[in-house]
Amino acid sequence: MNWDRFFDIPSDLQHSWFGLIGLHLREALLPVLAGLVISLPLAQLCVRFRWLYPPVLWVTTVLYAVPSLAFFVLLIDYTGQTELTVMIPLTVYSLVVLVPAIVDGVRTVPQETLAAAKAMGFGPVRRYVQVQLPIAVPAIIAGLRVATVSSISLVSVGALIGNQGALGNMINDANIYNRPELALNAVLTMAVLAILADGALVAVRLLLTPWMPRRTSRRTTRKADRPDPAAAALEDAVR
Amino acid sequence: MIRIDSVTKRYPDGTVAVDRLSLEIPDRSITVLVGPSGCGKTTTLRMINRMVEPSEGTILLDGVDIQQQPVNTLRRSMGYVIQNAGLFQHRTILDNIATVPRMLGWGKEKSRARARELMERVGLDGALAKRYPYQLSGGQQQRVGVARALAADPPVLLMDEPFSAVDPVVRKGLQDELLRIQEELGKTIVFVTHDIDEAVKLGTMVAVMRTGGHLAQFAPPAELLSHPADAFVEDFLGADRGIRRLSFFPAAGLELLTAPVVPIDATAEQIAAHDTTDAPYLLVTDPDGKPLGWSEPQDLTAGDIKAEELLPCGRPFVPGTDSLRAALDCAVLSPTGWAVAVDADGGRVTGVVSQQTIAEAIRGAHAEGREDDGRPEGPADMKVAG
Helix, strand or coil, rough: CCHHCCCCHHHHHHHCHHHHHHHHHHHHHHHHHHHHHHHHHHHHHHHHHHHHHHHHHHHHHHHHHCCHHHHHHHHHHHHHHHHHHHHHHHHHHHHHHHHHHHHHHHHHHCHHHHHHHHHHHHHHHHHHHHHHHHHHHHHHHHHHHHHHHHHHHHHHHHHHHCCCCCCHHHHHHHHHHHCCHHHHHHHHHHHHHHHHHHHHHEEEEHHCCCCCCCHHHHHHHHCCCCCCCCHHHHHHHHH | CCEEEEEEEECCCEEEEEEEEEEECCCCCCEEEEEECCCCEEEEHHCCCCCCCCCCEEEEECCEHHHCCCCHHHHHHEEEECCCCCCCCCCCHHHHHCCHHHCCCHHHHHHHHHHHHHHHHCCCCCCHHCCCHHHHHHHHHHHHHHHHHHCCCCCCCEECCCCCCCCCCHHHHHHHHHHHHHHCCCEEEEEEECCCCHHHHCCCCCEEECCCCEEEEECHHHHHHHHHCHHHHHHHHHHHHHHHHHHHCCCCCCCCCCCCCCECCCCHHHHHHHCCCCCCCEEECCCCCCEEEEEEHHHHHCCCCCCHHHHHCCCCCCCCCHHHHHHHHHHHHHCCCEEEEECCCCCCCCEEHHHHHHHHHHHHHHHHHCCCCCCCCHHHCCCCCC
16 A cells, blocks of 8 residues: 555546545435435325325335446446436435435324414415425435435446546556555545535534424434444445 | 304215204304214314315305305414414424414514514413424413414414313413403304313303214303203213302302401400301401401400411302302312302402302202293303303
């Protein structure tokens, strides 16, 4: 291990270390955002039409089981060796976490709160946007934390389709040039990014939910942490 | 006036929640729907703001079918209060109360000013305005619920077991508060409860419903207690309806004795002058005339009466505002069997009355009640606190 060359990024990656971090974040976070945009209406449909939820859950789970490599093979004909080919599977993967998180969150809204909203003349859309979603924020953020952290680790598989893995490409280069410090750099950087992104989401939750009893909020946090995202991210990265 | 006209609610599985119910709910008064669970009282209430749509029949609000206007417009014109308040946990108390005014487009400042006004009206400390629901007690949350329902000043208030989930002491406070607010605002209130005591206490009219959505009796509470329509209503009213009915007879007519009342600094003559045939005990008062306790005359030494050696006199009653029930309760709880009457402002003794005298007054009131047969509004007008 050559520590002096820890930050010496090979030129074939075409980016500086910071450039790779920016690329990595974009490839990881855009899919989560896209997943959220898809999940919000999808989850509302699942709440309104209860029969829809099991098949939706089933489809998202099956899609999650499809290996990313298989996705790349399918997509590469259409989207080529681009970031998009990496981001589409990541978007699909985020649904498996986000849809149940939003559905469960919306369902935790107490019946009497909904009845009160209805009786005050809230229509279905107003009820969803002004009552159900705000109350579901803690659950939604818990879902986003898991989705974000796993997405940050999964981006590295993009290295398989040629230089689309951002920080993950460093692991590939570590192999080619026999420079293990690059792999260590990649793994540590991804872990730090995951931890920072997770912390940022916790901060957002605290900002959005001044109405939560602090004791309960800590309990919710712990529940959300159950598949410890940072640890899961490291495992994924190694895989 | 809300007029429920032979309304039936039948669910797809064939269950009949409400069966051909007809009710005329008078304006500016509290109408209570009471009955065991499954009697359709909540369903009936929810049909008034179309949270549940009737299968048959119509509901008229001031002569107009409620189906005539858009459902959300109808709902915004009716306040709705439910068990556990159903507050928006993500909004401050002030914003919770301002919900309907904001939706009606009153503007932020005007809505909040109105919300503050209502917090005061329902007895909430203004300091709670910026708090969130989880920081409030159950009773306070329920007050917020009432304030929120009143925010846009709707003529109709629907209340679905609003006080069922709070403890008895808080519940009594909320009930008294509701009666006070109603005195000020004069809303048309439809109130659902399973608690017959609550129904009798709050209702101007009480509709007793039985399982299957049938109306068993619709009457003022005093008439309900004196003339239950059938065995079901009688059973539902409970075993002590005779005692409870006494709440509707004022204690003002009781003949009070002042002879057995002596001040603590009484002279030997004052004690000796006491006639023991009427009352075997003397009530000793402090120099201000407030009751201290009972004693037998021979145990009192003029100039040396010790307050701590007297028998306790228990809780006194106020003849002007209390009922015969309160007077009887005082007499029963008093160690001498005599009730102490005091005036409302100072708590000074105005006289004492024996259980016997109260029993005679009860017999008299019942005799009057029987003469009132066919004029059921009689006892209702005599409704007094306590």
